[in-house]
Amino acid sequence: MKTDPPTWHPDPRKPAYAPPAGAVDAHCHVFGPGDRFPYAPERKYTPSDAPKDMLFALRRHLGFARNVIVQASCHGRDNAALLDALRTDPENCRGIAVVDPDITDARLEEMDAAGVRGVRFNFVRRLVNPDPTDVSARLAARVAELGWHVVVYFEAADLTELAPFLRSLPTDVVIDHMGRPDIAAGVESADFAAFRRLMEDEKFWVKVGCPERLTQAGPPYDDVAPFARKLVESFPDRVLWGTDWPHPNMKSHQPDDGLLVERIPVIAPTETLRQKLLVENPARLYWA
Structure with a gap:
């Protein structure tokens, strides 16, 4: 499979906004290097290495700590590069x-010792072939015993179908990329209102980064x-907030991670909100 061109920016700006001490980039990835950590045979894209x-x-360049x-x-399900x-x-x-x-209990415990704190269920069919929800529910019950949570990635159009399953999970549930709202429909749309109603249940958390994946207008x-x-x-x-570096599967442009950091005060306009978003919330979920 042909390797995609780099999706990470070659020279991100030093952000004018300095994150607070202890700030966490709570959504990022590592890819490869492929000669040491091969990509999954069933993958639907092949990224350029981003080790x-x-x-x-x-992380150091942007001023983050974790x-x-x-x-x-x-x-795929080979977590060797992550571990x-x-x-x-x-x-x-x-x-x-x-x-x-x-997966065996022993392997889960090994991952826990390495710092894994949750499992991800991906329901975006253009990227993966999702497991049936009953299979995922059984796995969620097992990881709940370790104190882990579940991260879910889905398209906004799938929320109605998935909501009963998500509500039934015995763990906290972190939703990637704001549930991928339809930006053109506007912030007062019925679909985004339904997502906010889901969030009223205190088991749900949400990542508010990745505007580059949702925008129709482009930067900023x-x-x-x-x-x-x-x-x-x-x-x-x-x-929670994260860069999504190295921005896998992006086609439109290479996001500037410095610009993404500079947008944080726009979406979290007070120091108190930024402290919660970048420090207190991820520390409570991942380091407590």
């Missing part, structure tokens, strides 16, 4: 894995900001 050393250098590294679909990154910086890294439903993503700000102001104790 741990690049991620940690970017990372939550999320297993991406191109590595290697976690073990390289165990104090400052936590992980979200993608695992086989039949002013069309996406009202959605993120609404969530930050409505659910200040259950919001």
